Amino acid sequence: MSTGQGSATNTSELLAFFRGEYVPLADARVNIMTHALHYGTGVFEGIRGNWNEEKGVVYIYRLREHYERLLLGCKLLMLDIPYSLEELCQITVELVERNSHRQDIYIRPLAYKSAELVANLKLQELASDFALITVPFGNYLGSDILRCCTSSWRRVDDPMIPARLKICGIYVNSILAKTEATLAGFDEAIILNHDGHVCEGSGENLFVVSKGKLITSSLEDNVLPGITRDTIIQLAQRELGIEVVERSIDRSELYLADEIFLTGTAAHLTPVVQLDNRPIADGNAGPISTKLQKMYFDIVVGRNPKYLHWCTAAQPRLVTA
Numbered sequence: 162m163s164t165g166q167g168s169a170t171n172t173s174e175l176l177a178f179f180r181g182e183y184v185p186l187a188d189a190r191v192n193i194m195t196h197a198l199h200y201g202t203g204v205f206e207g208i209r210g211n212w213n214e215e216k217g218v219v220y221i222y223r224l225r226e227h228y229e230r231l232l233l234g235c236k237l238l239m240l241d242i243p244y245s246l247e248e249l250c251q252i253t254v255e256l257v258e259r260n261s262h263r264q265d266i267y268i269r270p271l272a273y274k275s276a277e278l279v280a281n282l283k284l285q286e287l288a289s290d291f292a293l294i295t296v297p298f299g300n301y302l303g304s305d306i307l308r309c310c311t312s313s314w315r316r317v318d319d320p321m322i323p324a325r326l327k328i329c330g331i332y333v334n335s336i337l338a339k340t341e342a343t344l345a346g347f348d349e350a351i352i353l354n355h356d357g358h359v360c361e362g363s364g365e366n367l368f369v370v371s372k373g374k375l376i377t378s379s380l381e382d383n384v385l386p387g388i389t390r391d392t393i394i395q396l397a398q399r400e401l402g403i404e405v406v407e408r409s410i411d412r413s414e415l416y417l418a419d420e421i422f423l424t425g426t427a428a429h430l431t432p433v434v435q436l437d438n439r440p441i442a443d444g445n446a447g448p449i450s451t452k453l454q455k456m457y458f459d460i461v462v463g464r465n466p467k468y469l470h471w472c473t474a475a476q477p478r479l480v481t482a
Contacts, residue, residue, distance in 0.1 A: 172296060239284040334352075366390040377394070
């Protein structure tokens, strides 16, 4: 996807939304005593803004759905932020426009326990706040095809911390798996749950193509209900007429799959061509992965009128050198 030209790439030129105001990103700082820094008591979202050169706008993909999930996380962690769903969407569009992005961007909202207080584990006693940044963002995984390994780390279980929400502290689990994979020379990790079933990548949902069906892990297997995951399920069913099955997946099924791909806001849709040094099928991106990938990219940059309702346009306000 195009990264565009003419917008600020130096973060010192960007604004953030912090403590209710639009401020220079460099001024959006928290005290070292901040509760979320010590305990991971926050929830976040990763939202893509995709630059459309022809129309001169950034299309923010499925903005409302991301904030709906963030607000569910706020409910769980008792994060009492003073913004409605509509207000969060408006703040986001405003910040993207003020930052005058003319390239693909990553949007990171964060609701967190802002109390400058340690040695207190009672959520109900802690103040909360909301912050938002937007930064230029290209290919997250660094490759158009992926070599993956099965991680020795297991996904956290719902009775521990719910994996179906983007809770800050839970991502240490993903970071350990990703670090293990990349130190071993792989692009990404595939994580299993405590039952040994396939869960997801370190930051992506996983899909398997087998005998003409598209299979993805069920939410009960401790996966994130990804926005991109939902998109791909809908596209496969509506546009390609493919049966989609949500169920537990055994590790051995991955080695025998016709195709595997990962999906996520940061990762988009990226085929997996090798797992644990074994090729998936013929070791190339498969036809269903390729079709869905092209369809997805056309949608997120606003080229498909049928799905334009999933895209929120943000118009850059300034032209910077």
